[in-house]
Amino acid sequence: MSLFHRGQHSEGLLCTEEATTYHCIRGSSMPQYKLTYFNLRGRAEISRYLFAYSGKKYEDHRIEAADWPKIKPTIPFGKIPILEVDGVTIHQSLAIARYLARESGLAGQTPVEQALTDAIVDTIDDFMTLFPWAEKNQDVRVTWADFYWDVCSTTLLSCKPDLADNYPRLLALRERVQALPAIAAWIQKRPKTIM
Numbered sequence: 176m177s178l179f180h181r182g183q184h185s186e187g188l189l190c191t192e193e194a195t196t197y198h199c200i201r202g203s204s205m206p207q208y209k210l211t212y213f214n215l216r217g218r219a220e221i222s223r224y225l226f227a228y229s230g231k232k233y234e235d236h237r238i239e240a241a242d243w244p245k246i247k248p249t250i251p252f253g254k255i256p257i258l259e260v261d262g263v264t265i266h267q268s269l270a271i272a273r274y275l276a277r278e279s280g281l282a283g284q285t286p287v288e289q290a291l292t293d294a295i296v297d298t299i300d301d302f303m304t305l306f307p308w309a310e311k312n313q314d315v316r317v318t319w320a321d322f323y324w325d326v327c328s329t330t331l332l333s334c335k336p337d338l339a340d341n342y343p344r345l346l347a348l349r350e351r352v353q354a355l356p357a358i359a360a361w362i363q364k365r366p367k368t369i370m
Contacts, residue, residue: 208233210271212256213240218268219256222275229279269300317355325352 208226212219214237226233238246238255247253251266258264258271265271273293276282283289305320328349331338339345352358 205232206260207262209236209259210234210256211236211238211250211259213238213243217256221268221272222256222258225272225275225279225281228281229275231275231279269296272296317352321348321352322358325349325358 208231210219210222210226210233216223223235250257251264254266256268256271257266258274260274265274273282273296276292283292305324324345325348328339328345339349353362
């Protein structure tokens with residue numbers, strides 16, 4: 176008499192029948208993944224890339240903006256993306272990506288490679304947070320990061336004038352910095368150099 180039916184899972188065991196014998200192996204069934212984010216690329220796109228590269232199947236659950244207010248209270252910390260892995264919820268886009276990168280063998284081969292990879296990702300993320308993504312108020316306080324963008328972009332644009340043509344917000348930020356009276360005065364009096 177068998178305790179399991181053909182193909183039945185029990186406590187991580189997968190049992191198959193050959194004639195009258197059941198063979199049970201410790202199951203390594205594929206996790207069930209559900210990625211939830213807005214109907215945008217945004218902060219979930221890195222996870223979608225990792226799923227595409229690894230060939231792992233997942234549910235790409237996209238939320239429309241109109242539905243967000245009623246869904247938000249059900250989401251940990253009220254932020255998306257989230258990734259559900261067999262019912263366990265992981266939040267924070269980079270934590271999700273690091274998990275998927277480890278699962279896909281893309282996190283680095285050694286602890287040092289993993290740390291260097293994380294440092295690159297975190298540096299890119301720091302850079303991305305500097306963009307004026309949702310800037311509504313043109314009177315936003317200026318920081319030295321804005322000055323640094325202007326200094327660097329001036330050098331880059333002197334080498335490749337059309338470099339930022341597809342980034343009107345970055346060009347607008349540059350113009351706002353250069354329009355500040357003290358900065359405009361400095362630009363007028365500074366020595367004229369190639370770089």
